[in-house]
Amino acid sequence: MTPFPAYVPPDFTRPDLAAAPPVRVAEAPGSGVLPAGFHATSNYPEYVHLGGGRWLLASGSRMDAVLVLDGDMLRVVEPRLVRRGDRVVVGRTENGEEGIYVHTTGFDAPAGAGGDKFTFRSRGTRESPFSRSYEELYDILRHDRDHGHIVWVLGPAVAFDRDSRAAMAGLIGGGYCHALLAGNALATHDLEAALFHTGLGQDIYTQALVAGGHYHHLDVINEVLRHGSLERAIAELGIRDGIIRACLEHRVPVVLAGSIRDDGPLPDVITDSRQAQDAMRAHARRATTVIALATQLHAIAVGNMTPSYRVLDDGTVRPVYFYIVDMSEFGADKLANRGSGQARAILTNVQDFMVNLWNNLKG
Template sequence: MIPIPAFQPPDFSAPHLAAAPAVRSGPAPADGVAPSGFHATSNHPEYVHLGGGRWVLAPESRMDALLVLKGEGVEVVEQRRVKKGDQVVLGRSENGEEGILVYCDGFGDRACDEAEKFAFRTRGTRETPFSRSYDELYRILRHDREEGYIVWVVGPAVAFDKDSRQAMQGLIESGYCQALLAGNALATHDLEAARFRTGLGQDIYTQALQPFGHCNHLDVINEVRLRGSIRRTIAELELSDGIIYACERCGVPYVLAGSIRDDGPLPEVITDVRQAQDAMREHARRATTVIALATQLHAIAFGNMVPSYRIMADGSVRPVFFYIVDMSEFSADKLANRGSAQARAILTNAQDFVVNLWHNLRPGAAIS
């Protein structure tokens, strides 16, 4: 059984919704400025009442954005993109009192607290067995390889180990990744491994320090900057393995978002944070399954962009699965406490996770 639960829409004939007023709106006073009392979106399905019993589900939602009335519908817009005069939805209640319904029970998971449906700092730590989580994830990935859009948000730890790097390459080449989001470090150390078989100067199999290995990643960055692109460097240096190699070979898009501590960086790294957010948002709009692996800040950033649901081309609504994989509960709870309450944690070593996934998803593996 494929674990894609059917969406059950709200009962708009319920008295409190049948009697709900039409939603209010107010004009944005300036570009990038919302009117007072604006409604801030969550990552849950949200409906607005346009009057006459017509409720509209907001498409492509994300947390911390605004709802703008456009024609006969509504759009989710980041505050910085609001234009002067846009009709911004107003209201802070979420149960229909102001024509706004934040709806959390569509997939039968009752994800909302009735007191406040969307909030920060809502989950504490807990011990969890993960066998069922793995089995569920295998089924989801097999399904979404054909019918969804799988986005990986990956930290450099995956490139530091020979086996996990090979496993990630295999997953990409086998269709289990439609987009890869990372930073300068993941790409740099993956290319370092392809060129020198090291990660930060350590052998990626034995972890033994190599003579002058601390210069290897800087040499790789220099090679790429000399040639102007990763693609050209892979071709001219005849690099033939790795995560970025697999993305280039298979035409899988990757977004490298920069940080203030980056070496180089590589030419493909986006150093303007607004441009990086826009590039990541393109994949957030399409994602049906997200795996955020050993990268806390990128995981939180992408989690803020991803809704808990997706409206498909045929009009059906399905959940967006979000997995946070890390060694400690801190990263998982940090993500949940930033509003991504739907995120599911698998607490394990990043290398072990990727290798385990590949062993169960590689061609010829037994289907669980």
């Protein structure tokens, strides 16, 4: 049994939708240049009317892309990837007036199931209990381990604690990670933990400061640069534990996107922002569950890339789950403000979250 709700498509026999005109398209005047009046997508299911009552669903709409119509195929394309002559959907309305329909309620509970119109505590905050959220997440991850694409977005805090670092490596080994998206810091401090048992110079178990420890992450970067790659460094230095090693061992793709703040960076970090975006989008488009831990900017970036739904090979439409785990409500609020309203927040210490998750999924 799947852990996600059934999708209810729009009723295209409704008078307003039955009367909708065919969608209009206009050719892109140049590569990376859009026609006037182009339609910018959301991350909700989006349909276009081809005429005669035929509505076509975009296979995975995401924020701030455009729709390109190729015959009966509808592609979702980032504006910079549009090519001269592409037939771009135009129209700025979303309720069928111009043959475009954005469907925001496909996974909602049936009408009347919500109870009172006014309630207290309708939004998740630091006061919310998350027991049910954990139970739902366990079910989703068990399902998606074999039938989905689980993407983790990690901040370096995951590697700052011995137990959370071991838990993440265990989840990777257990098949609960199909791609890892992070920055230079996560890989650097994961290897720092392996070589020095510290994170930014602090013991990853006792949290005691180590003399000269503030050099450790710089020594790690220098050592990896000397070996030429993370893979060679891990093999030649005899590293036997950690997150990056687990990804390499289990052939889980790792995308490390560069930042202006990076030391080094490591040789595997993608410093061209467009190349990094393309590499991240390849996994965001496939994702069925995303879990972002203690990395607000990376979480917001991936949230903008990720659809709220996927159309499976058999035509089933399922939700894409997006969890943000942080001590602060700020990240979840920013995701919602940037359009990723489906993001679910679990407000807790990420180290405790990781250990709790692994203790319930291992075995």
